[in-house]
Structure formats: structure tokens, C-alpha cells
Amino acid sequence: GAVVSQHPSWVICKSGTSVKIECRSLDFQATTMFWYRQFPKQSLMLMATSNEGSKATYEQGVEKDKFLINHASLTLSTLTVTSAHPEDSSFYICSAKDRSSYNEQFFGPGTRLTVL
């Protein structure tokens, strides 16, 4: 089955620093990946859609200058949280769309970000 990995699985950083999270599709090519954020005991909220070779599209209310997305290849998308603050602490989950599996989304294991 389609496998999606994320790295790192958890990260702790100081306020004001930038953090990069990687999302990889391991056994398929993904022209589209999605980034979600999940606060404790809440649902998943879509942040942005990452498209290979083009700019990401962001959901309303998501600051594109704060959450930089780069989809440089068919198997890798990165999310950089710039100048992180404690309110950015959250669980970030990516998913990748597999065209050969009826465009189903496969979810990564998530990255827990804690900003001190």
C-alpha cells in the first residue's frame, strides 16, 4: 500500500526560530500533497495544498508567509514554520494523493511541534 513518511516526528524549538517538516511519498509519485494542522482534542484543519512544480494554495486564514510550502519533487513536500511562536505548537499531518489509487489521500504519521 501507499506509504507516506514525515520527518521529524517531533521537534521542540525556541520561539523565533524556523522549523522545516518533510513529507515524502515512499512508493508512489504525488503531484499533490496536503498539509493539515490539528490542535489537541480538535479535528484536522486543512492548511494548504502543495502542488509539484507550482505555488501552494492556502486555505483562508492561513498565513502563507509564515507557513512556507515547497513541493520540489514528485515525492517530497516541505512545510517551513517561520519565526515560530508558542501558538504554532500543534500536530502537523501531511497527506499525499496517489493518482494510481483513484486519487486517494494517504496520511503521514504526523509531526508534533512544540515551540517554547
Added chain:
Amino acid sequence: ELKVEQNPLFLSMQEGKNYTIYCNYSTTSDRLYWYRQDPGKSLESLFVLLSNGAVKQEGRLMASLDTKARLSTLHITAAVHDLSATYFCAVRNSAGGTSYGKLTFGQGTILTVHP
């Protein structure tokens, strides 16, 4: 705008009992998903429902879809402690435009099964 509502949001069950989680959505969709999430973990796919009247079963869980009522149910039969988790339904936007293919999640149902 596609909205997805689950109920109940919290469910405390005794082992051996049956219960149903409901998922209502606001606009037409071509796919509905059920996921399980354990604390600190990502999503585990349970079911994909594609058509009206679809019913899928895996172990003690059974999911169904009524596209006319825009309603899906996740039925739990003879609950066991291992089923304790948060369950999400998600609906795929099939309306076209920039939102096509995006998933909208319900609020989640936190299920706790007691001995």
C-alpha cells in the same frame, strides 16, 4: 461551503454494548471516509464509502452511506476496550473548482469503552 457534523462528540460505552456514530454533510460528495486516531498518532483509514447504500464491515465496525440523506453511520457492535479512540468522518469535495478533491473532516467522536 462543505460542512461535516458528527455526533455524538463524546461517547462512553460499556464493553459488549452497541452504539452508532453519525456523520452528516451539507453538500453532494462522491466519497466519504472513516478514520481512527489513537492518542498522539496520525489517522488510520477504516472505510471508504463511494455510493448510495454502500455498507462495509470490518470486525466490530460497520459503516454505511445514504447519499440522499447525506448521512453516514459507523456502528459499533459488542464494543471492546481496544476500540477506544477518536473516530473521524471526512467528506471529499466533489463540487469542482479550487476545492475539488479536498477533504473536510467532522469534529471527531472520542470513544471510550469501559469494562
